[in-house]
Amino acid sequence: MRADRTTGRRAQPQAGTRAERRRASHRRRRGFRRRPLLTLLLSGSLLLGVLAAGLALDPFTAGAGQDTAAPRTGEPGPAAPAAPGGSGASGRDGPAPTPGAGQDGPGKGKAPAPVPDAGDSGDHRPAGALPFDMPEPAALRAAAGPGRKPVFAHYFTPYPLSLDNVRADQDYYTRNYLNPDGENGKHERYGGLLRDRPLPVKPKSGDWELANLRQEVRTARTAGLDGFTLDLLSLSGQNWDRANLLMEAARSVDPGFKIMLMPDMTSLSTEDPAVLADAVAALGGAPAAHRLGDGRLVVSPFKAEAKDPAWWSRFIDLLKSRHGIRTALVPTFLDFDSHHERFAPISHGFSEWGSRSYVGQEGAARDVRRAHDLGKVWMQPVSVQDARPNQGVYDEAGNTATLRTTWTRAIEDGADWVQLTTWNDYSEGTQFAPSVHNGHAYLDLTSYYLTRFKTGSWPEIVRDTLYVTARTQFAAADPVGDQSLVMSLRKGSAAARDTVEVLSFLTAPATVRTRTGPATGTYGAPAGLHSELLPLRTGTSAAAVVRGGKTGARAELPVPVQGTVKVQDLQYHAVTSGRG
Numbered sequence: 390m391r392a393d394r395t396t397g398r399r400a401q402p403q404a405g406t407r408a409e410r411r412r413a414s415h416r417r418r419r420g421f422r423r424r425p426l427l428t429l430l431l432s433g434s435l436l437l438g439v440l441a442a443g444l445a446l447d448p449f450t451a452g453a454g455q456d457t458a459a460p461r462t463g464e465p466g467p468a469a470p471a472a473p474g475g476s477g478a479s480g481r482d483g484p485a486p487t488p489g490a491g492q493d494g495p496g497k498g499k500a501p502a503p504v505p506d507a508g509d510s511g512d513h514r515p516a517g518a519l520p521f522d523m524p525e526p527a528a529l530r531a532a533a534g535p536g537r538k539p540v541f542a543h544y545f546t547p548y549p550l551s552l553d554n555v556r557a558d559q560d561y562y563t564r565n566y567l568n569p570d571g572e573n574g575k576h577e578r579y580g581g582l583l584r585d586r587p588l589p590v591k592p593k594s595g596d597w598e599l600a601n602l603r604q605e606v607r608t609a610r611t612a613g614l615d616g617f618t619l620d621l622l623s624l625s626g627q628n629w630d631r632a633n634l635l636m637e638a639a640r641s642v643d644p645g646f647k648i649m650l651m652p653d654m655t656s657l658s659t660e661d662p663a664v665l666a667d668a669v670a671a672l673g674g675a676p677a678a679h680r681l682g683d684g685r686l687v688v689s690p691f692k693a694e695a696k697d698p699a700w701w702s703r704f705i706d707l708l709k710s711r712h713g714i715r716t717a718l719v720p721t722f723l724d725f726d727s728h729h730e731r732f733a734p735i736s737h738g739f740s741e742w743g744s745r746s747y748v749g750q751e752g753a754a755r756d757v758r759r760a761h762d763l764g765k766v767w768m769q770p771v772s773v774q775d776a777r778p779n780q781g782v783y784d785e786a787g788n789t790a791t792l793r794t795t796w797t798r799a800i801e802d803g804a805d806w807v808q809l810t811t812w813n814d815y816s817e818g819t820q821f822a823p824s825v826h827n828g829h830a831y832l833d834l835t836s837y838y839l840t841r842f843k844t845g846s847w848p849e850i851v852r853d854t855l856y857v858t859a860r861t862q863f864a865a866a867d868p869v870g871d872q873s874l875v876m877s878l879r880k881g882s883a884a885a886r887d888t889v890e891v892l893s894f895l896t897a898p899a900t901v902r903t904r905t906g907p908a909t910g911t912y913g914a915p916a917g918l919h920s921e922l923l924p925l926r927t928g929t930s931a932a933a934v935v936r937g938g939k940t941g942a943r944a945e946l947p948v949p950v951q952g953t954v955k956v957q958d959l960q961y962h963a964v965t966s967g968r969g
Contacts, residue, residue, distance in 0.1 A: 514611055518829070518967040520854035520894035523836055524844075529613050530645060532844045538805065540839050541649055541768075542609060542812035542821060544617035544635065546628040549813075550587045550601040557589030566815075569871060569956065579778040580872035580956035583815045585826045598631070602638035606646055608823065609812070612832045613839045616647035616679055618689060618808055622656045624668045632672065639677035647679035648672075649687050651721065654695035662696075662704035663711070670712035681737070685717040689740065689768070693720030694728040702735050719768060721808075725756055733763045740808060743770030745819070746882040747790035753798040761803070769804035771795040771838075773831050776818035776876060776959045783818075783876040783959045785883040788858040788890030789920070792831060796838035807842065809835065818960045826948070830856050830963035834892075850917060853899065853934045853942040855966040856892040859925055862954045863887050870955030887925035891932040894918055899936040904929070906950065911935075927952045934966075942966040 514523075523529075530537060552561040562583070565571030569581040576582045593600050609617065619635060622628045639646045650669055659665055672678060673686045680686050686708070693701065701718060708714040717737035722728050725741040732739070739760045744750060753769065760767040772795050774786035784791075799807050811819045823829045834856060840848045864885035868875065878885060889905050893914045901914045901921065906928030912921055914934075923930075927950050933943035944966040 513607070514829075514833075515968070517852055518965075519833055519836060520850045520852055520967070521837065521840070521848035522851055523613065523840060523848070526610050526613060526643070526645070529840065529843050530615065537615070538807075538843050539615035539647075540613065540807040540809070540842065541616050541618045542614055542809040543620060543651070543814070544605075544648075544812045545620050545814040546622060546631040546635075548587065548815050549598070549631065550590045550605060551592075551597070554592045554597045556592060560589075562586040576779065577871055579781065579874045580868065580870065582779060584776070584778065584818060584956075584958045584960050585815055585820065585824045587813065587815075588823045588825060588828075599634050599638055602631075602635050603642050605813075605822070606635075606638050606642040608832075610643050610646050612836050613843070614809075615645070616649060616677075617812060618649045618651045619672075620691065621650060621652045621668070621672075624657065624659070624664065633675075636672060636675040636677045640675065644676065646677065648675075648677045649679040649689055649719075652688070652690045654690050654692045662700055663707050666704050666707035666711065670708060670714055673708075673712075673714055681717050683715075685715045685737070687717045687719055687737070689719040689721050691721050691742075692723050693718075693732065694722055694724060698731050698735055701732070705735065719766070721768070725759075729759060729763070733765065736765060738766030738768060738805070740768035740806075741770060742810060743772060743795070744881065745772050745775035745784040745786065745791060746879075747785075747787045747794040748883040749881055750794050750798050753795075753804075754802040757802045757804055766805040767803075768806035768808050769795070769799035769802070770810045771799055771807050771835075772810050772819060773821060774818055774961055775879075777816065778874075778876060778957065779816065781874045781876050782879050783882075784879050785864075785885050786961060787883055787886065788888060788922070788961055789831075789834065789856065789892055789963075790890075792834060793838075793920075796835070796842070800838065800842050804842075807839075826960065826962045828964055828968055830858070830965045830968075833965055833967060837894075850894050850896055853896055853936075853966075854894045855901075855932050855934065855942050855944045856963060857889065857930055857932050857944045857946055857965075858892070858961045858963045859889040859905075859930050859946055859950065860887070860961055861948050861950050861958060863925065863950075863952070864959065866952075866954050866957065868954050868957045872956055875957050876959055889923040889925055889930045891921045891923070892918070893921070893932075893934070895934065897936065899934050899941075902933045902935050902940075904931045906930070925950060 524532065555561070557563060566576075566583040567581055567586060569577045571581065590601060590604070616639070617635065619632055621632060636648055639648050650672055652665055652669065657665065669686075669688060673688075678686060690701075701720075705716045705718060708716050718732075718735055719738040719740060720728075720732055720736055721740040721742060723742055725739060729739055739756075741756060743753075757767045757769070771792070773789075773792045774784065776783035786792075798804075809821050811817065811821070813820050813822045815824070820827070821831050821835060823832060837848065864887055889903075891901060891903060893901060895914055895916050897916050899914055900911050902911050903909065903921075903923060905923050906926030908924075908926055910923075914921065929946060929949045931943065931945035934941040944964045946962055946964050948962060
């Protein structure tokens with residue numbers, strides 16, 4: 390059974406949003422005390438995560454990298470399913486967050502002196518980063534043949550690499566989004582708007598926004614992606630300006646990297662299809678706009694069912710009559726079952742936003758068949774996880790199980806296109822883009838499945854590589870800080886679990902040595918891809934490959950698991966041995 394997606398995706402942190410209206414339906418803590426949380430968030434998560442990539446620690450030296458001297462007692466075991474978050478938990482029903490509402494806005498003041506930041510190297514892969522040798526982007530596109538089987542990632546304009554061109558320890562993400570007291574305290578109730586952020590980049594001279602967008606395009610291109618689906622949240626203002634810059638960034642980096650326009654019908658307020666047609670035409674004239682081989686502009690409205698097919702037919706007609714643009718409509722539904730037949734006469738293809746848990750994905754095969762039976766292409770959603778503090782809801786991703794399952798569905802069920810949901814929506818915790826807590830792990834894993842999706846063959850594993858994932862707290866942990874709204878499981882999700890996953894890609898069978906907090910162990914792993922689950926314990930988690938008495942690839946999560954936490958964070962953190 391699929392998770393209920395009926396209300397869309399966004400619920401922004403503003404008074405009167407769905408998250409506010411539904412606050413009584415979530416578990417709440419009575420009486421809270423103001424605590425200094427920024428130091429914990431910044432030093433314990435951001436800086437440690439960024440610097441860890443440069444540390445060469447032996448993950449099996451006693452105490453290495455652990456903040457706890459001894460194991461805690463009374464650690465919670467696997468959690469039972471929490472109360473459902475309700476059917477409205479996935480709403481995208483408010484305007485996009487606008488950083489800088491008030492005097493503390495992005496772009497205010499001069500950037501301090503640059504500092505070394507991990508994100509500036511994010512647009513290229515070091516040698517040996519992957520367990521396989523990845524073809525160049527042009528070769529991947531050629532291997533996919535005439536259909537190309539393109540892979541896009543959903544780009545969310547509110548969260549670029551930098552919001553203000555300021556060093557990471559002082560920038561808008563740190564001051565206002567990761568800090569529960571940021572933006573005049575409006576995110577305090579749920580412990581801060583975000584739990585993760587893009588890998589920091591150095592302040593730049595000149596047109597720094599365009600330079601950062603170019604870097605994101607290069608990062609995506611290097612991972613094998615064909616383009617972004619661009620979430621059009623507004624038709625003016627900061628998000629609109631950034632959308633135009635992204636079109637230019639894609640054109641200047643790679644003419645083959647395309648941007649699919651995705652009007653967001655939970656955010657755009659216009660009732661006049663001519664207004665949207667004029668805006669889409671303005672962006673659609675850019676060379677980077679995604680078009681089919683016959684020249685039709687691809688438009689994939691999010692929550693297309695917010696307008697009826699007659700409205701969209703008028704939109705298509707206006708693009709043709711006023712702008713000379715022929716359109717291929719590929720609606721992205723929140724409820725594909727209820728609406729696809731009505732939209733079939735005006736659509737080139739279909740997509741759905743999809744479920745974010747590894748259970749209930751079997752329906753994907755049915756959706757692909759329905760689309761193909763109607764002569765339409767199918768764009769499959771592929772996701773990694775979903776945790777939304779400001780909505781009080783999350784899905785159990787099962788470490789990398791959701792990522793692997795949704796990619797497997799796209800491959801085995803015959804999807805024509807793929808959309809990664811999302812590239813960079815940090816408020817939902819769905820990011821594939823390189824981030825402080827995940828590094829490049831999820832994007833590197835995507836490159837493996839993407840290569841199979843495009844070429845039809847699994848790539849040969851030529852080097853041992855480990856991916857270690859875990860949360861930094863137990864699913865049932867009750868935050869002791871100021872947070873009063875805590876997340877509960879969404880209806881339809883898998884049950885919450887407390888596990889460390891070691892995902893191994895091995896050239897030959899080997900022993901994998903593990904440490905989870907104070908406990909160490911070994912297990913035999915076969916050649917190829919293998920997932921091993923271990924109990925989550927306080928302290929750090931690490932793994933290493935041992936073959937012939939020699940230790941090879943190793944990976945250690947830089948942030949330890951804590952038994953007591955001030956802020957709830959139910960995103961999985963990830964690390965890969967391929968990145969040093």
